[in-house]
Amino acid sequence: MSRRSFLGTGLSVAGLTPLAPAVSRRTADPFELGVASGDPVPDGVVLWTRLAPRPLAEDGLGGLPPGRDIGVEWQVAEDERFRRVVRTGRATARHANAGSVHVEVDGLRPGREYFYRFRADGHLSGTGRTRTAPAPGTLPALTFAAVSCAYYEHGYFTAYRRAAERHPGLIVHLGDYIYEDSAEGDQPLPIVRRHSGGMCLSLAAFRRRHAQYKTDPDLQAAHAAAPWAVIWDDHELENNWAGRTPGKKTPGFAARKRAAFRAYYENMPLRRSTLRPGGRLRLTRRLHWGDLATFHLLDTRQFRSDQPCEDGLRTGCDARLRERRALLGADQLAWLDAGLRASRARWNVLAQQIFLAQRDHRLGPGTELAMDGWDGYAAERRRLTGSLLASGARNPVVLTGDVHVAHANELRADFDDPDSARVGVELVATSVASDGDGYHDPVAGAAVRAENPHIAHIDQRRGYVLCAAGPGELRAEFHTVPYVTRRGAPAAVSAAFTVPDGARSFGNA
Ligand SMILES: [Fe+2]
Known part of the structure; x- marks a missing residue:
């Protein structure tokens, strides 16, 4: 136009x-x-x-x-x-x-x-x-939804429809909007409906995959309900890709990446300014909602170093601590830091893909950490939390996707020291459909929380997060659906957390 x-x-x-x-x-x-x-x-x-x-x-x-x-x-x-x-x-x-x-x-x-x-x-x-966004200088309340991870083959997109029914002012999509592969044969999960075509390796295949997802009536309802702010994670291209390194060792990664980026742009409500020379996309950008909230949208895939210690859950991986390992990369980190310092927003919302808080997956003695999340990039996480603290930006709230499990986390300068500075909160949206119906196990959840005291909530069911932000507090509700292998599940609020202005932690946790 x-x-x-x-x-x-x-x-x-x-x-x-x-x-x-x-x-x-x-x-x-x-x-x-x-x-x-x-x-x-x-x-x-x-x-x-x-x-x-x-x-x-x-x-x-x-x-x-x-x-x-x-x-x-x-x-x-x-x-x-x-x-x-x-x-x-x-x-x-x-x-x-x-x-x-x-x-x-x-x-x-x-x-x-x-x-x-x-x-x-x-x-x-x-x-x-x-x-439209409110004018600068105003503080009107905003309700926004955070969604992520919609594996078409694993389930129906009921969570999208339930989010749409709440009439949010904005929907933030945290990535894994499509899945490039097929779930066939590799998981003990029922395949509810099939992708057309196998693994996406060409522009035609990525375009067709996006088209198939967009035919879903629940996804269409969510797009028609509110403006979206989108960022990608890995499956818009391929599982666990990192910068120039493919997640799978299949050849032709550079061409596949250009195809995936192009199809992503073609299928998303993005500005032309996100298109960059050489077929690159810049999803790093800001949205200002008056003086109430600034959304800092980040890309944690394109500029990162490869996952350390061959990826996966690892114990004793010292490479994850290396000072020079990048996740956002120096340019994006500097851009974020400048924006945090300049921000006049009541709520500084970082929309990004991967789990920021430390999470020890091994219960009891010993430590087991996920190398694809921020635990695999510990020095860069310290630079990020340092920037969140030193910038003086008011009320950092981090939105996260990727792990298909809802979490509410309190972010600390040092996760091993409960008395270290409070940085802000992290709200992890579970998946819309990925990993099927899921489950809720309060006993197992309590054990994870005992191991990781900064984790306040954990739930393996499907759903989305709904946040109501006002001048005095932000209230985050975890909306959960009991199943996605059949259509039409109801949604219910399974947990809610309030973040008072200035607290950098949950008021009720
Ligand atoms: Fe995912």
């Missing part, structure tokens, strides 16, 4: 075609993948769709006719029935971009709810609900 192709503002502009729900029977519905919005700022938001009348087409192009670019009209209105349209325009869904459309709307009012839709080939899309 270039500025030149923008048509004007409001229905009063002459020559503007209102998007009447005229449905052509001549062509298949190109809006099978739904609509989405993301990265809100005070005067705008990104609108997304991708035309794909046949989402599972093997070439990854969703059944778009070869070489044909398609004009797409879009509308933004203040009301759900589009009586008060405030912005409208025209974009092009290009065949070369797999029919994806990213519209960066501006000229909207801060802190407002809006509705949007698209029209193409005589078909009207579903309606999405979105929001």
